[in-house]
Amino acid sequence: MLRDMLLGYTEKYYRHKIIISSVVELPLFAAIFLASYWIRLGGLDGSHLRQALILAAFYVPAKFIVFRAYKLYRISFRFFSVYDTIVVLKAALVSAALLALVGLVARDLAFMQGYPRSVVFIDFLLTVFASTGLRFGYRMFYSSGVSEPSGMKVLIAGAGNAGVRLLKELKTANGGAPYIPVAFIDDDPGKLGSIIRGTRVVGSSADMPLLVKELGIEGLIISIPSATSSQVTAIVEHARKAGIPHIKIMPGISDVLSGKVTLGDFKEVTSEDFLGRESVSGEIESIASYVKDKRVMVTGAGGSIGSELCRQVSSFEPALLIMVDVGDTELFFINQEMNEKLHKIKTVSVIADVKDRVAMESIFDAHSPDVVFHAAAYKHVPLLESTPREAVLNNVEGTKVTAKLSVRHGVQKFIFISTDKAVNPTSVMGATKRVSENMLREVRGRTEFVSVRFGNVLDSRGSVIPIFRDQVRRGGPVTVTHPDMTRYFMSIREAVYLVLQAGALGKGGEVFVLDMGEPVKIVDLARSIIRFFGLEPDKDVPIVFTGLRPGEKLYEEILTAEEGTTMTTRKKIFVANDGNHFGREYVEDVKNLIRLAESGAPNETILRMLKHLVPSYKLKLPEPPRVRHLKSTSAGT
Numbered sequence: 001m002l003r004d005m006l007l008g009y010t011e012k013y014y015r016h017k018i019i020i021s022s023v024v025e026l027p028l029f030a031a032i033f034l035a036s037y038w039i040r041l042g043g044l045d046g047s048h049l050r051q052a053l054i055l056a057a058f059y060v061p062a063k064f065i066v067f068r069a070y071k072l073y074r075i076s077f078r079f080f081s082v083y084d085t086i087v088v089l090k091a092a093l094v095s096a097a098l099l100a101l102v103g104l105v106a107r108d109l110a111f112m113q114g115y116p117r118s119v120v121f122i123d124f125l126l127t128v129f130a131s132t133g134l135r136f137g138y139r140m141f142y143s144s145g146v147s148e149p150s151g152m153k154v155l156i157a158g159a160g161n162a163g164v165r166l167l168k169e170l171k172t173a174n175g176g177a178p179y180i181p182v183a184f185i186d187d188d189p190g191k192l193g194s195i196i197r198g199t200r201v202v203g204s205s206a207d208m209p210l211l212v213k214e215l216g217i218e219g220l221i222i223s224i225p226s227a228t229s230s231q232v233t234a235i236v237e238h239a240r241k242a243g244i245p246h247i248k249i250m251p252g253i254s255d256v257l258s259g260k261v262t263l264g265d266f267k268e269v270t271s272e273d274f275l276g277r278e279s280v281s282g283e284i285e286s287i288a289s290y291v292k293d294k295r296v297m298v299t300g301a302g303g304s305i306g307s308e309l310c311r312q313v314s315s316f317e318p319a320l321l322i323m324v325d326v327g328d329t330e331l332f333f334i335n336q337e338m339n340e341k342l343h344k345i346k347t348v349s350v351i352a353d354v355k356d357r358v359a360m361e362s363i364f365d366a367h368s369p370d371v372v373f374h375a376a377a378y379k380h381v382p383l384l385e386s387t388p389r390e391a392v393l394n395n396v397e398g399t400k401v402t403a404k405l406s407v408r409h410g411v412q413k414f415i416f417i418s419t420d421k422a423v424n425p426t427s428v429m430g431a432t433k434r435v436s437e438n439m440l441r442e443v444r445g446r447t448e449f450v451s452v453r454f455g456n457v458l459d460s461r462g463s464v465i466p467i468f469r470d471q472v473r474r475g476g477p478v479t480v481t482h483p484d485m486t487r488y489f490m491s492i493r494e495a496v497y498l499v500l501q502a503g504a505l506g507k508g509g510e511v512f513v514l515d516m517g518e519p520v521k522i523v524d525l526a527r528s529i530i531r532f533f534g535l536e537p538d539k540d541v542p543i544v545f546t547g548l549r550p551g552e553k554l555y556e557e558i559l560t561a562e563e564g565t566t567m568t569t570r571k572k573i574f575v576a577n578d579g580n581h582f583g584r585e586y587v588e589d590v591k592n593l594i595r596l597a598e599s600g601a602p603n604e605t606i607l608r609m610l611k612h613l614v615p616s617y618k619l620k621l622p623e624p625p626r627v628r629h630l631k632s633t634s635a636g637t
Contacts, residue, residue, distance in 0.1 A: 025131070026066070032130055036122040051111050059102065063095040063127070068093075072131075088131045090448070096124035101465040124530035129291060152246060154179045155208070155217050157235055158224035159194070159201050166223045167197055182215050200636045205235045219246035240531050290317050290371060290413055297322040297369035299354050300376030302330025305417055308496040309373050310334055314345050320349045322367050327378070354398035357405075364409045372406050374399060375417045375501070378431070385427045385550040388606045392597040395432035396590065400439060407445030415503040416440055418453040418511070426552075426618045431610045433514035437592060438613070441509050442587050450506030452499045453576070454514040456487050464522060468529045476541035478526045481548050486519040502573050515572035589613055 037044055037052045044052065070091040072084075100120045106112050156163050163184060170181045184201040186192070186209065191201045203211060211217060220239045222232060232249065239247055296313050298637045300306035301323035307330075314321055321338065325331040328351050335349040348367065352359040376393050378384055384391040399416065406414045418437055440449040456464070464487070471478045483569030495514065502512040527537040535541050548554070593609045610618045 022070065024134075024541075026060060028130060028134070029063050029127070030056050032061060032126045033119075033123055036119045036126060036330055037116070039122055040116045040119050044095065045286045048114065048116075051115065054111055055099075055102065059095075059099055062098055064096050066098065067131075069281050085132050086136070088135075089128055092124050092127040092131070095127065096120050099123060107130055151178050151180045151214055152218045152219050153182050153564055154219040154246075155211065155215075155218060155244075156181055156184050156199075157186070157205060157222045158227075159184040159188075159191050159196060160224065161481050163223040166221065167199055167399075171197065179219065179221065180427055182217060183211070185211070205238045208238045211244045212244060216242060217242075220244050221246070222247070222249045237528075237531065272629050284316070289499045290504055291316040291318055291500070292321045293317065294370040294412075295320040295322065295367060296371045296373070297324060297363070297367070298373045298375060299324045299398075300374075300417075301325045301349070302327050302334050303375060304492055305496060305499075306373075306375040307334045307337075308492045309375060309499070310338060311537045312493075312496050312500060313373070314338065317345065318344070318371075320367060320369075321345060322350050322369055323347065323349045323365065324363060325349075326351065326353045326637045354402050355393050357401050360401055360405055364405045368409060369406075370412050371503075372402065372411050373417070373503075374402050374414065375400075377417070379419075379429060381427045383430050384432075384551040386430045386603075387596045387599065388603050388610070391432045392593055392606060392610075393426045395429070396435050397441070397594045397597070399436040400590065400594070403440060403443050403447075403449065405511040407443060407447050411447045413506065414440070414447050414449045414504055415499060415506070415561070416449065416451045417499065418451045420453060420455040422453060424616045424618065425614060428607070428610065431614050434617070435593070435610065437511055438582055438586060440581055442584075448506055448508035450508070451502060451511045452502045452514065453511055454495050454498070455526075456489050464525070465529065468526055472530055472535065472541055477544040478530060478537075478541055479544050479546050480523050480526050482554060483545055485522045485548075485554050487522060489520055490514070498573055505573065511575055513574045515574065526535045584614070 033056050034052055070087055103115055119251040167181050170179055185203050185205055186201050187204045194201050215626045222235055298306050298309045301310055310323055331349050338347050350363050376398055378391055419433050422434035425431040425434055468478055498514050526543055530537045530541045537543055572635040596606050607619055611617050
């Protein structure tokens with residue numbers, strides 16, 4: 001009903017517009033036709049005036065109908081463009097052809113004696129000039145009458161197709177846009193000094209500090225959708241040095257040029273943009289082959305990785321998405337998000353602890369998942385160092401319970417989210433993840449068990465980048481544990497997408513390793529984030545080194561020295577060559593580890609058992625407290 005009302009209103013508006021246009025253009029067309037005679041003959045005598053009026057009575061309404069057929073009265077005079085001039089040209093050409101046809105058909109009639117055929121050409125030229133002039137004149141008059149636009153003065157980085165499209169949208173907004181485009185910058189020297197739609201290309205990204213002062217720039221819009229992350233990083237770095245506080249990035253060029261993207265769709269600069277890591281994309285058919293129309297369970301669904309798994313899995317249209325988490329708050333938020341975004345996908349959210357056999361059994365009985373993504377885990381290294389019992393119960397027993405139930409209920413694929421900290425572990429967290437990797441190789445059944453190992457993800461809860469940002473906002477100091485500490489980083493979106501691809505590749509027993517790119521020095525990352533806020537490291541915001549925390553490494557590793565990797569058919573996904581199988585004895589030792597944790601055994605006992613299961617675990621037992629022997633000073637000694 002609302003749609004019909006809107007359509008009715010629109011048609012009513014255009015009817016009124018056509019009436020107004022006819023009042024203006026019908027006399028204009030008549031004047032043009034008579035002027036064509038005047039120009040051709042140098043005046044109008046009685047016989048030619050009669051001839052012109054008779055032809056005009058037919059030709060002027062016919063021309064108006066042609067212009068209406070080309071929908072020229074639906075094109076706003078206010079936004080009339082060069083493209084619309086081509087439409088006027090076509091309509092004038094058809095009208096001229098119609099006039100020529102009339103002259104040919106009626107040439108033997110008495111009133112057509114002495115008909116000047118060149119009137120057709122003159123009328124065509126005058127029609128094009130007058131019609132386009134009328135529309136452009138209205139546009140210029142309208143623009144001159146609009147008050148000075150208000151908004152943020154911005155530079156547009158990139159004078160290519162996307163930048164020109166952006167400029168047009170900003171300028172035609174006539175005060176409605178939040179940005180005022182002042183100038184272009186472009187690193188192509190050939191574009192320097194050129195003027196695009198009245199806006200000059202004034203320099204390169206390196207010139208921003210000078211341009212900010214001269215032009216009063218407050219913001220920057222990066223309109224280079226094809227730019228790599230390293231190029232964006234360089235532009236952002238120049239902008240921050242110039243003190244530009246507001247930076248936006250235009251999305252993909254195909255969306256921009258097709259008109260799908262508007263000003264409201266521009267995104268803020270994120271961690272991914274200034275870290276310099278390139279985005280990844282790949283084949284979606286392989287993922288769809290094992291996710292589409294399947295019942296998919298995600299454990300730890302409320303966490304950073306788990307929630308992104310839910311988002312990406314849902315895009316492949318599973319028959320059912322089962323979200324499991326022990327935290328009700330986290331589960332509430334991802335459940336709410338899925339319900340708001342998904343209408344065709346059926347979802348169910350269950351509060352359950354993965355190490356609770358009874359709760360997990362009821363989930364498997366009720367929903368019979370086909371695919372399980374096991375992301376539930378404790379991950380914070382320093383905290384787990386003091387609570388190895390909880391780390392074992394959650395990370396090892398939780399994995400064992402979920403894996404065993406997967407085999408019993410005929411799950412097709414089980415994808416385990418591991419970590420680079422499982423390689424030559426120095427932490428309880430890393431050791432428990434390595435035990436889980438090894439244990440999954442020994443689980444027998446038709447289920448294909450796959451482990452995926454990767455490093456730190458950007459902007460996950462508790463990760464270093466959000467911490468650094470908060471510290472900078474508070475004025476510092478920014479705390480780094482060690483000047484030489486390095487880590488591998490990738491975005492949550494990229495990590496999960498590669499996990500989904502690895503799941504498609506896995507046939508059972510593999511440990512996949514994601515290409516994390518080059519390791520990043522944490523202190524360099526801290527400096528980049530400080531500059532990101534327009535500040536100088538160690539001048540505006542101090543960097544303080546606090547020392548390594550328990551269980552932390554200076555350098556993370558993706559592989560053990562013995563493993564090595566083999567390339568897969570997917571970019572950025574490798575498979576570790578370690579094909580060891582550990583036998584029933586290993587499985588019994590894992591059971592013993594879990595029994596020790598369940599029974600409340602001393603931390604040292606649990607740690608020694610972890611060391612037994614993972615020989616490369618660099619175990620550092622706490623030193624026993626020193627006992628001071630006080631010398632007695634009593635009498636008689």
